[in-house]
Amino acid sequence: MFRGNHPARMDEKGRLKLPAEFKRRIDEQYGAQFYITSKDGKVAEIHPLQEWEKFEQKLAAIPNFNPAKKKLLDRLNYYGQMAEMDAQGRVLLPQILRESAKVTGDVVVFGMQTYLEVANHEAFKKNMDENPLTPEDEQALAGFGL
Amino acid sequence: MFRGNHPARMDEKGRLKLPAEFKRRIDEQYGAQFYITSKDGKVAEIHPLQEWEKFEQKLAAIPNFNPAKKKLLDRLNYYGQMAEMDAQGRVLLPQILRESAKVTGDVVVFGMQTYLEVANHEAFKKNMDENPLTPEDEQALAGFGL
DNA sequence: TCCACTTTCAACCACTTTCGACCACCTCAT
DNA sequence: ATGAGGTGGTCGAAAGTGGTTGAAAGTGGA
Numbered sequence: 001m002f003r004g005n006h007p008a009r010m011d012e013k014g015r016l017k018l019p020a021e022f023k024r025r026i027d028e029q030y031g032a033q034f035y036i037t038s039k040d041g042k043v044a045e046i047h048p049l050q051e052w053e054k055f056e057q058k059l060a061a062i063p064n065f066n067p068a069k070k071k072l073l074d075r076l077n078y079y080g081q082m083a084e085m086d087a088q089g090r091v092l093l094p095q096i097l098r099e100s101a102k103v104t105g106d107v108v109v110f111g112m113q114t115y116l117e118v119a120n121h122e123a124f125k126k127n128m129d130e131n132p133l134t135p136e137d138e139q140a141l142a143g144f145g146l
Numbered sequence: 147m148f149r150g151n152h153p154a155r156m157d158e159k160g161r162l163k164l165p166a167e168f169k170r171r172i173d174e175q176y177g178a179q180f181y182i183t184s185k186d187g188k189v190a191e192i193h194p195l196q197e198w199e200k201f202e203q204k205l206a207a208i209p210n211f212n213p214a215k216k217k218l219l220d221r222l223n224y225y226g227q228m229a230e231m232d233a234q235g236r237v238l239l240p241q242i243l244r245e246s247a248k249v250t251g252d253v254v255v256f257g258m259q260t261y262l263e264v265a266n267h268e269a270f271k272k273n274m275d276e277n278p279l280t281p282e283d284e285q286a287l288a289g290f291g292l
Numbered sequence: 293t294c295c296a297c298t299t300t301c302a303a304c305c306a307c308t309t310t311c312g313a314c315c316a317c318c319t320c321a322t
Numbered sequence: 323a324t325g326a327g328g329t330g331g332t333c334g335a336a337a338g339t340g341g342t343t344g345a346a347a348g349t350g351g352a
Contacts, residue, residue: 020328080149165338
């Protein structure tokens with residue numbers, strides 16, 4: 001389970017050094033293969049292949065003509081690329097995603113349970129501030145027993 | 147399972163080099179035979195013959211007088227053509243489809259589970275931006291356990 | 293209907309470019 | 323001072339690109 005945030009840097013070749021704490025977890029639980037993608041082009045998601053395949057299973061069960069699936073799949077594939085971690089614990093982020101999500105220079109990496117997210121610091125903070133948790137959101141969560 | 151995007155180029159002869167990652171998967175799981183077609187004339191689809199035949203099975207089960215089937219079949223056949231991959235991993239896209247989908251010069255190839263899609267980069271991005279995932283879409287997906 | 297000519301394209305060859313694997317060094321905290 | 327975390331750079335294999343050619347398909351004329 002990944003949790004918490006770590007500041008990190010993208011080098012000029014588009015390589016992201018995974019924070020040591022995450023790397024440790026990856027080494028012991030997963031392999032060095034990842035699927036890197038985004039649902040909206042604004043935040044990059046780094047999924048251990050193993051976890052991603054579970055998600056693909058669920059997705060494959062939905063008919064291809066379902067419009068919501070098609071939209072989602074278009075995005076996941078448009079931004080997505082396989083990547084492998086090198087011995088130094090770095091992964092190459094897809095160029096299309098780096099540009100789209102503006103992840104260059106100083107970024108934030110954080111753990112989202114089964115995967116990592118990489119975001120432009122300011123953009124992420126701004127988005128959070130503009131979209132606070134509403135009472136309706138809390139209602140919905142309460143419905144799940146939280 | 148094909149996934150993710152790869153930038154690619156169409157040469158002046160209309161040949162598309164399949165990205166190495168996809169070619170590898172094709173070599174090990176499928177043969178070099180493809181059915182290339184489109185549902186809308188805007189995005190080219192490259193189906194390994196083996197997978198396409200499965201789709202044809204499902205299609206065959208729908209009554210011929212079903213108007214939606216007729217429409218779909220008209221399009222699939224209008225744009226469709228068989229193609230074979232050469233030793234360098236290139237396929238010739240049907241001219242009618244190249245013009246219709248405007249896939250010339252720089253394009254994007256991406257994996258859509260069982261097949262590949264080839265699209266004009268700008269046109270595809272534009273279409274995505276104009277048709278974002280709505281809250282209703284997300285609701286629908288949540289209904290499938292995603 | 294058959295033959296001659298034209299056009300197309302699949303198969304092959306040769307060259308260029310890219311990037312991922314690896315190495316070496318720097319920095320910082322203890 | 324030492325070891326772990328982080329960074330920059332290189333180099334060769336693999337990926338990608340352009341061009342040529344011969345066989346086959348297509349076309350038209352007698």
